[in-house]
Amino acid sequence: MPPLKIKYLLSILFCVSISLKAQTVHCLTNNTSLQINTYEVLPDKHYSFDQIRSSTTLRFAQNDSLNTSAADYYWIKMIVENPYPNNENYRISLSLKLNYILYFFDNSTQKWISYNAGLGESNKGTVSCTLQGRTRNILYLKIDVRDIQSYGYAIKPAIIMEKEISFNSRKDVLWISWLLCIAVLISFACYNLFVYFQLKDEVYLCYLVVQLGAIVFITSFKHFFNLLLPFGFYNIRLNADGSTYNYDLNSFLLHIGCIIIFSGTIQLTRSYLRTKELLPAYDNLLKYALYTYAGIELPPAIITIAGIYYLDSYTLIYDNIAILIISLLIFFTCIVAYKRHIRAAKYFLLANTLPLIFGTFTAVFFIINSAPTYTNNGSFLPEIAIISQIFTFAVALVARIRIVNEELKAKELEVGKLAADIALTEYKHTLIEKENEFIISAIQQEKDKNELLQQKLEINQRELVGNSLYIHQKNKLLADLKDQIQDIDNLYPHVKHPGLKSIKSSLKDSQYLDLEWDKFKLHFEQVHPDFFKTLRSKHPSLTQNELRLYAYFHIHLSTKEIAALLNIAPASVRQAKARLNKKMAGAFQSPEQN
Template identity: 30%
Template sequence: MKKIFVFCLLFLLPIVGFSQLVDTLYSVKQELKNATILVDSGYTLKQVISDKQLDFKPGNVLKGAKAYWIRLVVFNAVASEGGFKLNVSPNWNNTLYIYDKQTNRWQSQVSSISTTSNVQEQLGLFSFKVPTGQIDTLYLKANVDVPNLVNDIFKLKFKVMPTSTYREREEYSMLLWFLGLGIISAFFIHNLYIYFSFSDWAIRYYLVIQIGGAFYLTGYLRHFDVFFPMPIYQYSFGHRMYTYDLNLLLEHLGIIAFLYGFVALTRSYLDTKQYLPFQDKLLKYLMWMYILLSFIIMPINVFSFNIEYYTVVYDNIYCMLLILAMLYTCIIAYLRKVKGAGAFLLASLTILVAVLILPINYVFFSKNEEPVFWLPSFVIASQALFFSIALVSRSKLIQDDLRMSELESKQLAFDLREVGYLNKLNELEMQYMNAEIHAEKERNELLQEKLEINQRELASSTLYAVQKNELLRELKNQIKELNRTDRYHQAKHMEEITSL
């Protein structure tokens, strides 16, 4: 019976005293399509409500004025009394008026950049309640007289969801954040221990990726707002408010760290500098160009004008090119049979495809739409897992290399000992030869001494013989002389004798 009553009521709504169509509120997130718009000319709420001459016109585009009144007529078809959350765009400075039947007074809620904390989802966010099975009228005053205007034609959007659904969405976001950070922290601590066990550049870059991933995930889900208030540095205004705050700054720094670690890990793991010099230069220059452009754009967003509205698409396209360059490098390394390329390609293929989905999803599917909470959480968790598997494979390769190095070291030590033994043997042989030489030298010295003695003896004998010969010659001469003398005396004696 109750269902029949609700059906009849819904059927009769357009003709029961309302000049505009009624939006029915359900238990799911939906967009209200039946708003009517009145250009503001200094009207008060009382005038807007009571003056029947004011012409509210149906439409969803705001153009040509600085402020508008918008009227929404809603019917609550949800059994729950938990209320609803209404998100309004444009969201520069809006005031929602709701009639409180308990106090019989109109209550107002204000959402503007000056009154709302810097959580982008809260700009333009209102709460209201409509009793189940009843109709209520909401009035909204939208002020669009704003600076930093990038588009003066505003498409009016109203998104509504039950408060319970909104809370479930927030709890789901928090759960994904806790799960993502938990997985990152677990693998970070594990690989930090491995890094301290043996310092490897690849593991260091893996740790940089995890830090960047944690910053990106926290910023994407806007949980930096939970820890401390987020100052808005600059803003621009199009269909909605585009703010650049500390949350976005830290998110961008996380993206830079993530991509830098990813590129550096690829270059280090595959040793592209040695095996793939062209791909190494390609990745290096693409990465440094991205860092340079980011550090040019971020100060502009902080200190001058929020150009995020213009650059975010190109930023995502550049990230796509960088990811494709890494995928190309991994495939080339595998085809050229670079050591460890197979395991790294297997691990990084899933990660690169998952990471590639993020900019593709933003550029082609969900720009300016609700964020897909599970996607970055899945990407961050999967990269932590698969890269950890790749690092385990690399650790095994390193251990195998260490074992080979250990065997080579042992072989080298054995060779060195063998060389030492050979050196000792050579030394002994040299000592033996030196002893032989010394003995031979001594023998030569003895022979030399004998020779000298013999020479002296020979010289002495020769001198003796010479002296003897000289004496003999002298003696002969003396004998001859004596003989002559004797012959002379004999002759004289003979003469004397003869004379006698």
């Protein structure tokens, strides 16, 4: 090799050795994680990775911060020594949720490997890296600062290295806890949906809403929506102190899950305890508390996710305070319902105690530790609150079913009693209908009988009139014969035939015969039963002729007609009537008087 080339190579090796000595070397330990705060920084000027790796003209600044307004990208270089003989697998992430690319050398393939990470990627900030045993491993990170470039503040992100086995165990615990919680929630949701379709009870529908909200909440709390959904979006803000605040789909759905949970819980409380009818004041408090909470929670979430303004970081504490107030209000409503002996209030109070306690602890935890992040989502308070809520409310709902069954049995007994009363009423109604039919039939028969009697009465009346007319005609004929014999006597006064005298006597007697009277009396008593008997009992002093005269007047014969029937003068009839009226003490009235 020419001396010039040897000299050039030695100078390069010297520069590299000086550079390596100057740069901090981070050594792995038995700790599960390692945080690196010192590294070399180089603003990117459209460099390729090969240039960064091999160029001798590019100079990394030691422990420099990243000026977001100076460049779109920054390169970070760090050396990590693995003193152990075996390769060590680590997970690398940034303390600030920025998009970046990790480059490291893979000894098995003898190639440099790169992984993308950050809010815009599905892995959300963590990438795996293999560090070779007994080797100083050089790592490069290309950090994208364009999302926060408009703020212009300098940043100094820490690089966090966590052992793969620790990361995977923590991740497995998160997945297992999430899967168990989701499985329990879905199982109970399906059961409640089935019960709702069977009973049409609004309580089960409200509880189903709570469980759906819990599914959304726990999934967003664990930041799993970016893995389950094929899309994602985010907003990030840089604070003056160099910290960042990011808001993505998981953060937004975390608020939506809370709104769904407390909407369902409040409606469940109102429906279960029937507060609208039994506790109207508390019902209004619960209703307006829900409206207020939705007004505090939803608009800031929408404004923040839309990138208009980052309200969520300012309103998060008020959201959790509102959750505390709603929890206390629900608990106090349950106590009041229990004291007033509202149906199943005791079971509902017991069912709410544990979930409200854990929900309160969760709200306080968020107030102290802010919202969960991708690296700070290992708290099991939400799972405990949800699981306790599932099992305690299951007891309350079973108790409600038992109470409903008891009420149904009571209703069945009441229905049976009502059915028996209805059957008895229908039987009585049938008897009344039959009795009415019998009465109507009897009335009809009586009516028919009365019609027959009326017809018979009219016939007898006509016979009476006819009989009276016959007597009248007979007496008139006898009177005419008498007059004719009298005329003969006047024509032949000197002839005194003994037969004529006998005929006169017979005619005179014939005018007073009672042969037709008996027939008249028979028809009269058919029309007016017991007439003469009753009249005699009231006026026993009446003679036969007076009875006959009263009967003629009773059938409305005129004075002239009676005079013709009795073969006397009308004046004699009037005199006889006057004597009869006097004898009857004024009880007799003739048709003319009527």
